[in-house]
Amino acid sequence: AYGAVVFYDGGFKFEFDNPESAMKEAAQRGGSGFMQYGMLKDGELINGFIMPRVRSYRVIAELNGQLCIIDSIEMMHFEDFLNELKELNVTNALYMDMGAGWNYSWYRKNNGKAMPLFGLKVPWSHNWVVFRK
Secondary structure: OEEEEEEEOOEEEEEOOOHHHHHHHHHHOOOEEEEEEEEEEOOEEOOOOOOOOEEOOEEEEEEOOEEEEEEOOOOEEHHHHHHHHHHOOOOEEEEOOOOOOOOOEEEEOOOOOEEEEEOOOOOOOOOOOOOOO
């Protein structure tokens, strides 16, 4: 149930049918991409991806034609998080699991200052997404 979101030529697209080819095409065009478990495709849940835990969740998603990252504000059941995404009318979404204890979330302002959203700071991480114009 893997999917990809790729960035090149000034835009993005989600690909669920052939994510590996989409990643290769993005690289050939000087772009980049992210591949992970698909959660929503064209507004519909992708079958077969279940998490039986209560935790904080994060997706990279398409909402109203815009690319965004959506974090759960609090610990919740996975099914509830999926239902919230559907209620928001998220079109496409890929899971952004960073493992237990890695749910710290922040963004960097144009002036370079890191702005924490929630969670505990940790001195390391391994899941970075960088957006550049």
